[in-house]
Amino acid sequence: MSVLEIKELVAGYDERVLLRNLSFFVPEPAFVAIIGHNGSGKSTLLKTLTGQVPYQGQILVQGKPLAKRAGAIARSLSYLPQKNQVSFPIKVRELVVMGLFRQKRLLDHYTSADYGRAEAMLDRLHISHLSQRTFTDLSGGEQQLVWLAQLMLQDAPIALLDEPTQQLDVYHKKRVFDLMDAWVREEQKTVLCITHDLLNLLPMEGYLLNISQPSPTLEKISPETVLAQQRFLEEKATSAVQR
Numbered sequence: 001m002s003v004l005e006i007k008e009l010v011a012g013y014d015e016r017v018l019l020r021n022l023s024f025f026v027p028e029p030a031f032v033a034i035i036g037h038n039g040s041g042k043s044t045l046l047k048t049l050t051g052q053v054p055y056q057g058q059i060l061v062q063g064k065p066l067a068k069r070a071g072a073i074a075r076s077l078s079y080l081p082q083k084n085q086v087s088f089p090i091k092v093r094e095l096v097v098m099g100l101f102r103q104k105r106l107l108d109h110y111t112s113a114d115y116g117r118a119e120a121m122l123d124r125l126h127i128s129h130l131s132q133r134t135f136t137d138l139s140g141g142e143q144q145l146v147w148l149a150q151l152m153l154q155d156a157p158i159a160l161l162d163e164p165t166q167q168l169d170v171y172h173k174k175r176v177f178d179l180m181d182a183w184v185r186e187e188q189k190t191v192l193c194i195t196h197d198l199l200n201l202l203p204m205e206g207y208l209l210n211i212s213q214p215s216p217t218l219e220k221i222s223p224e225t226v227l228a229q230q231r232f233l234e235e236k237a238t239s240a241v242q243r
């Protein structure tokens with residue numbers, strides 16, 4: 001059974017089609033970097049997979065068609081949007097433990113074992129020192145790492161990440177890519193990750209999907225393919241506006 005299969009996907013907003021006849025197939029757990037110019041439709045693809053954008057065509061998640069109703073998110077998917085905001089003061093550990101919501105019933109409380117798992121995840125991301133801090137007081141990069149801890153705690157087989165390294169310094173960028181790599185290899189997760197950090201992809205194993213290409217397809221990551229796509233993106237400005 002394939003992890004994810006997309007056939008002749010057409011999606012966009014009102015009169016504006018951003019994804020045209022997109023087809024790709026992820027046969028087994030893998031890391032997939034989604035790249036492309038600003039406005040090319042990368043976030044739109046992840047929003048389509050999480051039921052936020054209407055589409056035509058077929059999306060099979062672990063062999064099952066994705067529900068077409070608005071806001072539907074398959075149980076097998078976790079999603080970290082580009083902008084994720086919290087407007088009330090909440091402790092980091094409280095926000096991270098919420099990653100276990102799929103395993104809880106509505107009014108269940110989080111147990112000390114649940115908090116233990118949240119702390120272990122913070123430790124894995126090397127941010128245990130943030131556990132008792134108020135989330136809204138953290139820097140943008142620290143907040144991004146906390147969201148990542150929450151997402152990893154969800155433990156879904158397929159993770160959709162929209163620019164998870166956007167605000168991170170070079171050390172933390174590398175760390176997050178290493179974590180994604182380990183996650184795929186050691187826990188057989190599939191990670192679809194939107195990124196503009198092409199050079200961080202060089203040591204990764206997995207695939208590239210360049211949404212700015214006229215007919216995007218999955219391409220194996222290698223130094224040659226990463227650098228060729230980087231040159232393509234540097235030379236051709238094919239943003240949605242110009243299409």
Ligand SMILES: Nc1ncnc2c1ncn2[C@@H]1O[C@H](COP(=O)(O)OP(=O)(O)OP(=O)(O)O)[C@@H](O)[C@H]1O
Nearest residue numbers: 013018036037038039040041042043044045240241
């Ligand atoms: N809800 C919406 N209604 C109408 N147009 C939208 C909506 N959301 C996004 N768009 C437009 O669709 C286009 C693609 O947006 P999208 O966020 O998918 O691009 P992206 O490739 O993720 O870009 P970036 O690299 O800048 O994050 C943009 O021009 C954007 O303005």
